[in-house]
Amino acid sequence: MKISKDSQMVLITFLAIGFFTLSLSRGALALGASPASAADNSSLIVLSHEIPYGQGKVGDGGAWIGENSTVSGLLRVESRCSSKLEIDYQLQIPAPLVVRKVPPDIIVEKKADGLRLKANFLLITKSDQWFRMIEIHVPQGMASKNPSVPLVVQAVIHRLSDGQVWQRQKTFSLKVVNERKLQESFIVGELVIPADEQGRPQQKLKKNTILLTAESLLARWLKGEQEAIFTPAAYAAVDITNKLEDRVNLLARLDFLDPKTGQKVRGFDPPLPQGHEGLGQMTDGGVVYQMVSLSPRGQEKVILPIYAQDGLVLPGHYLVRLELKHFGTDSLIGQYSRSIEVSSPQWGPLIITLFSLIVAIGMVVIIYLKRRYFLQLKSRELISIALFGTIIFAVVNVPGTLLWRFAHIFLGPFSFFITGFFHEIIFYMLLTSLVVLIPKPGAITLVIIIKSMMSDLLFGGFSATSFLSMGVSALILEIAYYLSGLTRNRATVGRERATVGRAIGGGCLKLPYRTIWITALVCGLGDMAISYINFNIFMLLYRLYYASWYIAVYLLVSGFLYTAIAVPLGFTLSRRLSIIGG
Template structure:
């Protein structure tokens, strides 16, 4: 028994000692300590001569209780340190952490090569004192070396969010949003509009390759330039949520050694961006440097579509087709409602309008353009609006019936086609829409029902022609791909479309009244 008892006593005596030894922890179990030089490089980093970098220090406690830490970053003497390299702090609880960015500059004249950076952490936790060292390397390379190492393999426009090309979308093109305030208003009313006026339209995918043996921290970005002046187009970098979209349209990556990666970057735009040809310059810079390690220039096309004009043209097309269809299918009924004398009179008025408006304007239109430039509508409007509406309204005064305007304009269109070869779809649609709207407005004003009120007739004709002018411009823009400035359209619609037409209609009633005496 004695030996057993003796052993038991020995065990009991040694137990507190072994327990006391278990209270101490291995350093790696006490806390986490990591260093990244530059920030993001988990293994050996790379820097270009003349760059500004940050070393990243991180400490996290795994213990309850106060832990005093002192970290010392030992950068090579050749580097210019901008912050304190010795940092002291206290961690209080489990998972409490601390991090710092220590900025430093790699001067341009620093010799290329691999530099070792030692970082030491001195930890006091209770009675325990630990020292941990981390050793990282930073390779300083020249611009030529980096240029040989980093390259842009491809640039894909448009792409998806991950930068992967989409064959269902036209190559090297971006579709711009609708630029029409009208459609934007409708979208907002319908709740479909983006609350932010600036809209992301597409993505660009940039594939970058690293042929070197070190991971490289890179910034991938792009800029869209005027293809001639090479100036950056600001409209492609709008303000979003109070910040410049430059903040959103770059990507910070660490490209591992001997690898490639595709990065997707969003392309933003504003309503004021014009369609046309641009140059998209993809840029790759090594983190901390403004110098482009690789660039790639790509010609892109911004496709702008004025959907308001397209919709207006489609409506005009269907309206014209429907009206012409109804007219052809019920032509006997419609034509029989007119006396032969009326038909002859309408055709002669059609001839007169053609002789007084179309023939002189075939020549004068372009000549006035040359003389008066964009303000030629002030002159041409006298023929196209004042004289034409004098004739139209005079015909309605003589034959106050619905359908007179339609027939008169049809005769004018066919004459224009047969004599001047203007069998043009734009003319057909313009004349049709003009006839339809004018018939509706004159009927509403009572003119084609026999109530000859100068003011009402003038207003009816003015409004009808203003609408017709807008439709006509839309047709030219869509079908013949012509451009017109907003101010030009507004001035034409207001002055030619409304004011001149109003005057023409007013005078037309006067002229019609005179001609009525001839008839009587």
């Protein structure tokens, strides 16, 4: 039978379409089967490890471990398949590494080239995980013989739904270094105690000192029990630099020891909530931990909280020890010890500040009750008092404040050696001359009020400390000049001043030298008392710390010496002013 060309073309077309359809169907079957053969091999499970534990991702060279150490490792397998899987797991550990500890469901087999860790387990559904912890010992001298150690993980995957089997294998390396090289790979800065929450040194507090946190007296009285304080008493901070090219995790541990016995002291560990105190018996008392992750050639500041509650930790001296270890191993990076002092809350500044508050309020009350006395002062005397107050502000407060800003840059806390010339010598010289000219109680108080108010208003320094200091200074100086006899024997001083006023041609003030030296002595002691009270006010309200020797030097030099020098100069100035004023 003869077939036309058109029919041949139609037949060929149908055959081509049929062949193409068959090819597509076979390709579809092949594509549909590929996940079960190739793709599932890489996507059914995830093999991961952390050796050392917590290391996470590392570079191509592998994680660092130190020789003569015990390394903790985490083995993990995670399912990415919704079907049930059975896994035959195997980890090849080459010699001379030694397995110290494995879970009971892992079988350890000895081979000529090392050890094999085998396990069989099920992964029920997607995201199901199997993980186990192991411990491996790295022997001494391995760094020179086997600096790079390969570990091979093999997994045979059985998909129970259709019986298909795949194999997975993954190799990772460990870099073994000797202990000295590992220790030299990190630079550890100075251990700073106390520090703030950001790790900055607490300049206002004494170095290497922890102030005990007092418990709430109100809570103790109302509840009849101690209140747990979760706020750290202080912080310890240290800078650590990583010189390696890989990320490394370290464990920072802070121990508190008895300096005599070297035993750990309890009470420095974080407090536990009520009802969970028994957990503290399960932990290592007096220890604070923190992990720090150091980036390649990076630096991190480690900040460790220090808990020390009043009643649990006794005041005294302790030894604090910072210990750095390679996280996940027992490799010691270094130990750094520091002697610290634990001090209890000081009640002295609180008592003195309360006393200053009572004095300041009392002076306000006295001035109000004695207002008729101040109103009876002569106009000439009030003008002189106001003039002296203004002069003291102009020649004491203004240059003293401005000079302090520059002197503090070069001399720091010892700037009082320079500023004391204004705040002590010139101030007491003018104040003494005023008292000699107007030997009446209350004149000192008015001068101090004028001077302080002008300073606070113009320099914006009005505060609780200025109010307390103003009241205390007025009371103590009134008492000092009264004890010296200047304001107590007003008639005698007035007659002597009048005699000088008439003796224009070189007369002198006929007060005995004994009165001058007594005035210098009592004013020096009075200024020491004022300075000491101001120190305590600052320590309480601003949480400042002053060393005892610094307070002693300040009181002797600025408080007593400069004042004792100024008082005789004030008598000389009063004599000249008396001569001029007639």
